[in-house]
Amino acid sequence: MSVPKFAQIKEFILENIRSGAWQENHRVPSENELSNQFKVSRMTARRALSELTDAGILTRSQGLGTFVASFKSQSSLLEIKNIADEVKARSNHYSCTILVMESISAIAPIAIALGVEVDSHVYRSVIVHNENEQPLQVEERFVNPALAKDYLQQDFHSLTPHEYLSQNAPLTEARHTVEAIMPNQEMCEWLNLYNEEPCLQVIRRTWSSQGIVSFARLVSPGSKYRLGGHLTFKK
Amino acid sequence: MSVPKFAQIKEFILENIRSGAWQENHRVPSENELSNQFKVSRMTARRALSELTDAGILTRSQGLGTFVASFKSQSSLLEIKNIADEVKARSNHYSCTILVMESISAIAPIAIALGVEVDSHVYRSVIVHNENEQPLQVEERFVNPALAKDYLQQDFHSLTPHEYLSQNAPLTEARHTVEAIMPNQEMCEWLNLYNEEPCLQVIRRTWSSQGIVSFARLVSPGSKYRLGGHLTFKK
DNA sequence: CAACTCACCTTGTATATACAAGATAATTAT
DNA sequence: ATAATTATCTTGTATATACAAGGTGAGTTG
Known part of the structure; x- marks a missing residue:
């Protein structure tokens, strides 16, 4: 038939x-x-x-x-894709620079976002994602150590944090917000921005069945990065 | 059962x-x-x-x-909601100010986005959406006159342009992009921004079966507006 | 040994049938 | 005339059955 x-x-x-x-x-x-x-x-x-x-x-x-x-x-939807895949899909070279891998004491807003006690220790990583060796996005991520014990031992050149976490603690839910912000001094340096320019900031919190896994802040220069979406009556 | x-x-x-x-x-x-x-x-x-x-x-x-x-x-999705509904959902007062309703001659980028001849006439509207009388979003919209003849005769205080258009020319497809931009002088005045601040800009093109209906640019101050999204394993 | 065939598993499409339950309109009883 | 009942339409759930078609592996054949 x-x-x-x-x-x-x-x-x-x-x-x-x-x-x-x-x-x-x-x-x-x-x-x-x-x-x-x-x-x-x-x-x-x-x-x-x-x-x-x-x-x-x-x-x-x-x-x-x-x-x-x-x-x-019918809601109009925007997709947030994996940045490494996106770069490769444009057949450009993807690389990343790992700036920070540390265990810190959680100040109040971070503790609340992760659902842990204030001043308990949490993991923090800062990674710059590059397209053809030019910075495209800074990923600052706070991780609940109870749900990803050996997070700091990972090599994120081969596997992105998001991929590692979703393999380790099966994801059940995620929430995002998208904002336009002005980057601070530190962020400008990470992104190699000589002239101040507005940036797109995505905040993402992810849950597994055991609780909040991580809290990420993804910042990209407005001139280099945009989110795309698409809605259609399915054929 | x-x-x-x-x-x-x-x-x-x-x-x-x-x-x-x-x-x-x-x-x-x-x-x-x-x-x-x-x-x-x-x-x-x-x-x-x-x-x-x-x-x-x-x-x-x-x-x-x-x-x-x-x-x-599994794609992570962001929703773009109707702004009037969103304001009302926060139980705030929605109003809008109609700044421009005109027929203009399409310069190249607009003609291309609308799929019409360069220098043919198209409709243009600029509307400010307010939450509690404070500007929240500027909507600049270019409309293909072939698919919405009496667009300029509408009263958009009672029906948003998006609602009018989707009733008139059944929507079959929509594309979005989201960017962070710096508003120009005119936009700052429309949004009542005294100090320059980054803005979230959504570009939306909508199709009906007869072709491209309209092309909208939605600009909101980064400090007042954000997009929210939510992903979950359906129960 | 290699290639082929066949049995057996899987999902995919399609039908006929049965009863449950929500909504509406016509009928009947009060 | 109003209220209650009934008939009839709708979608929702569930089963038994049949055949088609893709993939795998075991066994047979050359």
């Missing part, structure tokens, strides 16, 4: 939405109507509707019917 | 992943094994595996089996 029946029905529905024939909240044919129309079983028609619902394109409610989802409910 | 069987099986699989018992690329039980283990039909076991696969948590391949997806393939 070249193209499965359930896929044909999905395409039929998507085409009606794309053409504008079925606007937001328009009622789409029921499972029974589709199964008669396309001469398939109800389960096959159901599969088409279910998959489009999972994709956020339709909404269903028991007893009422199936409807075209309102665009508002 | 309190909790459906397929959901119980999903939870069983997720729990094994969350606990770390099943690492990346670990092989999960086959449909037949699960159906024996849980005393359900193969179709029910299959549903659990299929839904987790659609969610990006598992990967399957015919003839081989089903495996825990590698974490790398």
Whole structure:
């Protein structure tokens, strides 16, 4: 079978939405109507509707019917990719410089972000990620030592901290915020910025089932780095 | 039935992943094994595996089996929400000031971004979105007149441009980029910035089935606005 | 020994059937 | 006329069954 029946029905529905024939909240044919129309079983028609619902394109409610989802409910998304992969994808040379690997005493804001006691010791690393030997991003990371005992013994030239941590303590959740900031003196030196320029700062906290694993601050010059996103009606 | 069987099986699989018992690329039980283990039909076991696969948590391949997806393939996502909704969600007062509503002749970069001829006329609007009467974001938008003829006649106090456009020309695709920039003189005035400060700039292009609908530039002061994101292993 | 065939596992597609449960409209009883 | 019931539509869950098609390994054949 070249193209499965359930896929044909999905395409039929998507085409009606794309053409504008079925606007937001328009009622789409029921499972029974589709199964008669396309001469398939109800389960096959159901599969088409279910998959489009999972994709956020339709909404269903028991007893009422199936409807075209309102665009508002479709969130516009931005992806945060692994920086090493991103550089390599542009077929440029990736390298990194490890500036700091230490165990420090956690001041209040860091202790709170990591969910540990104030003044308990935590690991801290500062790494500069380079694209063709030019600094692209500074990664300052604080790590909960209870969940990654041998963090300071790692060689992060071969494996990024994020890769190491996600292998060690399976990730269950992550939160991000993105801001525009002005870098301080130290950050300017790390990034080789002679003239002050605005930077994009991503703060990322990651959880595993045992608690907060790490807290990272990723800073990139506004002129060299941007985040990209993409939203589409799935085909 | 309190909790459906397929959901119980999903939870069983997720729990094994969350606990770390099943690492990346670990092989999960086959449909037949699960159906024996849980005393359900193969179709029910299959549903659990299929839904987790659609969610990006598992990967399957015919003839081989089903495996825990590698974490790398799970993208970390940031949401861009409707600014009016966001302000109202903080239970603050939303208002907007319409600065410009005009028809202009498209210079090259704008014409290219909109996919129209250079020097053809396009619509332009500049709107300031306020939170409690303080400027929060400037929205400069260029609109393809072929796809939104009466754009200039709209009253954007009641309906945001984005809402109007997505009702008028059904949206099929959107692309974003996020950058950190330094605002120019004009932008500082619009945002009421006395001291220069870095700003977050989102560029958004939206498509409908008939072509590129609009091209928007959203600028917010770094001190007042940030983007938030959230990633989790779906329950 | 190498190459081929075949059995057996896996996932993928499709159907027919059954009953549960939510929503609505028509009917019936009060 | 209003309230309660019923019929009928919808989606949701679950099973048994059938065949297709991809991948692996064991055994057979040359």
